[in-house]
Amino acid sequence: MSIDAPAAPAVRNDGAADGRRRGLLRRARPYLLGSASVVILLALWQLAVAYELVKTAFLPAPVDVAKTLATLFTGGAIWSNLAISGQEFFVGMVISVAAGAVLGILTGWYKPVDEFLKPIVIAVNGVPHVALVPILILVYGIGVTSKVVVVILSCVTVVLMNTATGVANVEEHLNRMSKSFCATDLQTIRTVVVPSIVPYFMSGLRISIGRAVVGVVVGEIFASRGGIGNMLIMASNSFNMPEMYATLLVLTAIGIVLTQGAGWLERRLQRWRG
Amino acid sequence: MSVTFASHGTHTVAVDRVNLSVADGEFVAIVGPSGSGKTTFLMALDGLVGLSGGSVAVDGTVVRGPGQDRAVVFQDASLLPWRTVVGNVAYGLELAHRPKRERLHVARDLIALTGLAGFEAFYPRQLSGGMRQRVNIARALAADPEVLLLDEPFSGLDAQTRETMQSELLKIWDERKKTAIFVTHQIDEAVYLADRVVAFSARPARIVNEWHIPFERPRPLDIKQTTEHRELERDIWHTVRGG
Numbered sequence: 383m384s385i386d387a388p389a390a391p392a393v394r395n396d397g398a399a400d401g402r403r404r405g406l407l408r409r410a411r412p413y414l415l416g417s418a419s420v421v422i423l424l425a426l427w428q429l430a431v432a433y434e435l436v437k438t439a440f441l442p443a444p445v446d447v448a449k450t451l452a453t454l455f456t457g458g459a460i461w462s463n464l465a466i467s468g469q470e471f472f473v474g475m476v477i478s479v480a481a482g483a484v485l486g487i488l489t490g491w492y493k494p495v496d497e498f499l500k501p502i503v504i505a506v507n508g509v510p511h512v513a514l515v516p517i518l519i520l521v522y523g524i525g526v527t528s529k530v531v532v533v534i535l536s537c538v539t540v541v542l543m544n545t546a547t548g549v550a551n552v553e554e555h556l557n558r559m560s561k562s563f564c565a566t567d568l569q570t571i572r573t574v575v576v577p578s579i580v581p582y583f584m585s586g587l588r589i590s591i592g593r594a595v596v597g598v599v600v601g602e603i604f605a606s607r608g609g610i611g612n613m614l615i616m617a618s619n620s621f622n623m624p625e626m627y628a629t630l631l632v633l634t635a636i637g638i639v640l641t642q643g644a645g646w647l648e649r650r651l652q653r654w655r656g
Numbered sequence: 657m658s659v660t661f662a663s664h665g666t667h668t669v670a671v672d673r674v675n676l677s678v679a680d681g682e683f684v685a686i687v688g689p690s691g692s693g694k695t696t697f698l699m700a701l702d703g704l705v706g707l708s709g710g711s712v713a714v715d716g717t718v719v720r721g722p723g724q725d726r727a728v729v730f731q732d733a734s735l736l737p738w739r740t741v742v743g744n745v746a747y748g749l750e751l752a753h754r755p756k757r758e759r760l761h762v763a764r765d766l767i768a769l770t771g772l773a774g775f776e777a778f779y780p781r782q783l784s785g786g787m788r789q790r791v792n793i794a795r796a797l798a799a800d801p802e803v804l805l806l807d808e809p810f811s812g813l814d815a816q817t818r819e820t821m822q823s824e825l826l827k828i829w830d831e832r833k834k835t836a837i838f839v840t841h842q843i844d845e846a847v848y849l850a851d852r853v854v855a856f857s858a859r860p861a862r863i864v865n866e867w868h869i870p871f872e873r874p875r876p877l878d879i880k881q882t883t884e885h886r887e888l889e890r891d892i893w894h895t896v897r898g899g
Contacts, residue, residue: 559734562702562722563748563799573747577738654738654779 442624450624451631460613460632467609470526470598474533478590481534482541483583487571489542490549490579507539511597515604524605532597537590544586548579584648591640599633610636671697672860673710678803683829683836685846687896688856694839695731697861698805701837702728714803724752727796729806733788735780735795741767742776744791748799766794769828786817793825797832804829806838810845822848823877830874843892848880853888855895865895 424444430436431443454460489496489503514535515528522528552575560570602611610633617626671693678684688694699705701712703721712719714726727748735744745766746759754762767773770790780788789809796804810818822845829836840846846853847869854866867888871879879885 555730555732555734556736558704559728559730560751562704562728563751564722564724565751569751573751574736577736652738654781656779656781 439621439623442627446624447627447631451628454625454628454632460610460629463608463610463613464632466526466607467598467602467611470529470533470601470609471594473526474530474597475537475590475594477530478534478537478594479541479587482538482586482590483545485538486542486545486583486586487549487575487579490546491567491571491575496546503539503542506535507543509535511536511593512600515597515601519601519605524607529598529601529606529609532601533594536593536597540590540593541583541586544582544589545579548582549575551582552578580648580651584644584651587647588641588644591644592637595633595637595640671700672862674856674861674863676854676863678835678837680802681833681835683838683849683851685838685840685850685853686856687840687843687846687853687892688861689858689896690841691859692856693859693861694841694856695807697856698728698807698837698839701803702726702805704728724799725801726803726805727799727801729789729792729796729804729809731807731809731811733780733785733792733809735788735791737780740777740779741772741783741791744780745794745798747795752799762798762800763794766797769797769831770794771824784817785813786821789813789821790824793828797828797834801834803835803837806836808840811840811842818842818845819877823875825849826873826875843889843896844880844885847885847888847892848875848877853892855892865892867892 427441427444431438431441485495485499489499511532515532518528518531518535522531556574556578557570560574565573598609599611599614602609603615606612610629614626614629614633617623617629674697676684686694686697696705700707701719703712703719703723703726714723717725719726736747739747742760742763745763749759749762764776767776770793772787772790772794775783775787780791783791792809810821813821826849838846838849843853847867850869852866852868855864856862857864869888871885
């Protein structure tokens with residue numbers, strides 16, 4: 383880099399502007415390319431329908447799906463169903479997370495609790511949770527309760543096991559330090575264990591979100607009075623393909639929002655990592 | 657105040673029949689070969705490690721576990737990475753349910769004393785090794801213990817930072833006048849810091865000899881270069897090697 387170039391400013395300014403433009407392009411590139419792949423896929427889909435390469439009875443045109451999607455929201459049909467599924471999801475998740483976190487910490491901290499709970503945890507975790515849906519609907523009816531129970535059985539062991547693994551991985555020298563300052567077990571758990579296990583707990587939470595969505599939808603498809611899964615099966619049974627695909631899109635969007643939300647929460651809880 | 661300690665186990669004997677009395681306000685350094693049970697000894701003094709025999713007493717009270725009368729300065733700093741400097745320094749006070757105002761007041765005092773002013777809101781990962789050890793020392797002092805137990809706190813630091821920390825520690829110690837038991841394998845460090853140096857043998861640790869260090873306080877760092885200092889170091893070195 384020279385310092386005696388009086389004639390250079392104009393050139394250098396150009397260079398800087400150029401660099402800025404290139405920097406902007408580089409920053410925008412992931413969004414541009416990402417959107418491009420979606421646009422291309424939608425275009426191919428529309429073309430496939432237009433040239434009758436697929437039967438619209440099974441795969442309607444994306445434009446039709448989009449129109450149906452809009453009417454679902456403007457017509458208001460979707461809101462009450464979202465409320466039902468949302469209630470099943472959140473009540474189930476709150477119970478799973480609370481019970482899973484507390485039992486996970488106890489399991490990780492006290493060996494006898496681990497030994498006591500182990501067979502039940504392994505069994506509940508081993509059952510394919512979707513296979514429980516028929517019996518749960520028989521026991522708890524076709525309302526909200528049966529889906530809440532499906533969600534709990536799908537998620538509680540995941541949160542529990544991840545939390546317990548986190549407790550086992552707490553750095554021993556921090557526990558020792560805490561003890562040397564006369565901490566009670568509860569104080570050590572609160573000030574050392576809980577902050578340490580955040581990443582493990584969060585990965586349990588993220589897996590649980592996926593399993594809870596599956597539990598709610600499968601439960602509703604099997605037997606329900608309402609909910610997103612109910613809409614899906616009703617649309618499918620009446621061969622209303624645009625509505626079925628529109629509902630699927632809504633489900634996908636919910637999945638993405640929930641997963642992103644969990645990521646945001648994890649970053650927020652661990653701001654000290656910088 | 658007296659600390660006495662003795663133990664004889666049947667399995668692995670880390671520390672065997674060590675009798676040590678430390679006077680109130682005395683600075684004792686313990687040197688010995690690596691893995692000689694010096695750290696085990698210190699952890700037993702804090703009550704973190706059980707004894708297989710014998711006892712530890714502070715001011716006549718038998719130690720049964722960690723207590724407010726003792727505080728450890730750990731080798732690896734052991735700071736809570738999700739707490740800022742203030743949060744780490746005030747940790748012991750928080751566990752003791754002291755009011756928030758008092759906690760902050762004490763923490764700020766010690767942060768100033770240990771040369772951490774301006775770093776209150778920093779997280780451990782943002783600090784150098786030397787600064788982390790300053791937080792470690794401040795945290796131990798915050799509980800206002802009678803005895804400070806220091807476990808090779810400067811062993812992970814580079815030579816220059818180590819010397820700075822040694823003279824800083826003496827300044828802090830002059831100010832607070834705590835009884836100090838300092839474990840190290842650096843003989844020059846032991847001689848520079850202590851009123852008395854105790855040499856441990858290899859495992860199982862026993863006391864092989866002890867030296868009273870005659871230097872006046874405050875001690876400038878350059879007394880390390882004096883013949884008297886060097887001769888003491890050499891004498892201790894031969895004992896530790898030979899023992």
